[in-house]
Amino acid sequence: MRHKFYGSLLAIAMLLSLVAPAFAHHALQAEYDTTKRGAFTGELTKFALINPHVRWYFDVKNPDGSVTKWEVTGAGAGPLRQSGTSRIFKVGDTYKVTYAPARDGSHLGRVVNFTFQDGRVVTLFHEDPNNPNDN
Amino acid sequence: MTRHVFRFSATTAFAVAILWCLPARVAAQYEAGGQGAQARAGNQADVSTPRTADGHPDFTGLWARGSSGNSTGVDPNAPITVLTKGRPCAPGQAECAPGVNFERDSGVQQRMTSNIPVYKPEFWEKVQYLDHNGNAEDPTFSCSPAGVPRMGAPAQIFQSGDQMAFLYNQGNTFRIIRFGPHDPINSVDQTPTGDSVARWEGDTLVIDTLGFSDDTWLGWPGWFHSNNMHVIERMTRQGNTLTWQATVEDPDVLLKPWTMEMRRMQLNTDSKAFLLPDLPCSERDLQHIVTKERG
Numbered sequence: 001m002r003h004k005f006y007g008s009l010l011a012i013a014m015l016l017s018l019v020a021p022a023f024a025h026h027a028l029q030a031e032y033d034t035t036k037r038g039a040f041t042g043e044l045t046k047f048a049l050i051n052p053h054v055r056w057y058f059d060v061k062n063p064d065g066s067v068t069k070w071e072v073t074g075a076g077a078g079p080l081r082q083s084g085t086s087r088i089f090k091v092g093d094t095y096k097v098t099y100a101p102a103r104d105g106s107h108l109g110r111v112v113n114f115t116f117q118d119g120r121v122v123t124l125f126h127e128d129p130n131n132p133n134d135n
Numbered sequence: 136m137t138r139h140v141f142r143f144s145a146t147t148a149f150a151v152a153i154l155w156c157l158p159a160r161v162a163a164q165y166e167a168g169g170q171g172a173q174a175r176a177g178n179q180a181d182v183s184t185p186r187t188a189d190g191h192p193d194f195t196g197l198w199a200r201g202s203s204g205n206s207t208g209v210d211p212n213a214p215i216t217v218l219t220k221g222r223p224c225a226p227g228q229a230e231c232a233p234g235v236n237f238e239r240d241s242g243v244q245q246r247m248t249s250n251i252p253v254y255k256p257e258f259w260e261k262v263q264y265l266d267h268n269g270n271a272e273d274p275t276f277s278c279s280p281a282g283v284p285r286m287g288a289p290a291q292i293f294q295s296g297d298q299m300a301f302l303y304n305q306g307n308t309f310r311i312i313r314f315g316p317h318d319p320i321n322s323v324d325q326t327p328t329g330d331s332v333a334r335w336e337g338d339t340l341v342i343d344t345l346g347f348s349d350d351t352w353l354g355w356p357g358w359f360h361s362n363n364m365h366v367i368e369r370m371t372r373q374g375n376t377l378t379w380q381a382t383v384e385d386p387d388v389l390l391k392p393w394t395m396e397m398r399r400m401q402l403n404t405d406s407k408a409f410l411l412p413d414l415p416c417s418e419r420d421l422q423h424i425v426t427k428e429r430g
């Protein structure tokens with residue numbers, strides 16, 4: 001429950017970061033289907049602290065042993081960097097990632113939340129109470 | 136331990152985001168004629184305006200949020216949480232969580248202003264095209280400079296003698312403002328920030344800029360300009376309040392000069408605050424965008 005509360009604070013932080021006047025950008029819905037959710041578990045291979053969106057890159061192992069490259073994006077880098085949240089992700093660690101899928105079908109998503117190996121859940125999206133997939 | 140770190144990070148992220156939002160919100164209230172920003176400014180009226188040795192106002196200072204070791208957690212029950220409220224949702228309305236529609240709402244909000252540059256009739260079709268295709272055409276979407284005047288007021292100012300340095304937290308941009316005539320080389324070269332010279336009109340700093348490239352915009356809705364643009368910025372400092380307003384003259388494309396809404400900033404009085412260098416910009420979304428929605 002407390003995880004959810006602090007995760008919500010992060011979600012709010014990300015939401016507010018969008019208000020920053022420096023960045024105008026495409027609507028989330030132009031790139032992602034925000035009504036849908038997907039999930040994978042993979043190894044973080046790179047965390048890119050860049051504008052206009054931070055990006056996480058993952059290797060996801062398939063049952064046949066092959067590896068699929070996945071990429072998820074967040075909001076602007078500034079708030080994550082200043083809060084130190086950008087430094088909680090470690091390359092080589094495994095995360096379960098829930099995301100809103102890209103509309104073009106690529107292995108890309110807008111991150112909803114990360115589940116860390118120790119069970120922490122970090123929410124970086126805007127939880128939608130009307131979406132039954134957001135629990 | 137990790138749990139504490141997580142709580143701290145989440146709370147701090149919230150605090151930083153709140154601070155990040157304040158200038159924009161204050162500016163929006165001011166532009167809308169609201170009382171909030173005026174009240175804030177009124178609180179600064181008792182602070183004396185620092186002056187340089189020659190008697191002019193000293194604009195030196197950090198006029199934006201900055202990074203600081205003084206960040207503390209915030210009370211989630213404080214009134215500031217009002218800012219997190221989204222627009223009202225109709226019963227059963229899809230995609231109505233606060234934030235999911237931020238860009239859409241922002242787009243509507245930005246179109247609600249009545250203060251728009253008036254283009255010559257033959258250019259309205261171009262404005263509409265650029266606006267309709269903004270995801271691909273807006274130079275800032277692909278990490279190109281916003282330029283003057285779109286990047287607004289500086290985040291930090293250093294004032295010394297006959298020069299001033301303006302720092303912007305957008306692509307680590309800086310401008311050197313000189314007192315005197317335009318430079319014969321820099322004012323002819325075409326750049327996003329042009330060649331800027333300043334003069335004093337009483338306590339008002341007037342900055343005259345020309346020598347622009349034509350690949351920046353004046354604003355989000357496809358407001359382009361020509362190489363022949365001439366920008367006059369007017370800045371004042373009263374106590375710890377800085378005002379900035381820009382007027383655009385572009386007789387090649389505009390029927391009349393256009394004056395942007397005034398921006399008002401408060402001095403960051405945190406002695407430990409500093410302007411954190413901006414991070415690299417790398418656009419990687421455009422290839423995945425399937426609609427023209429933006430905000």
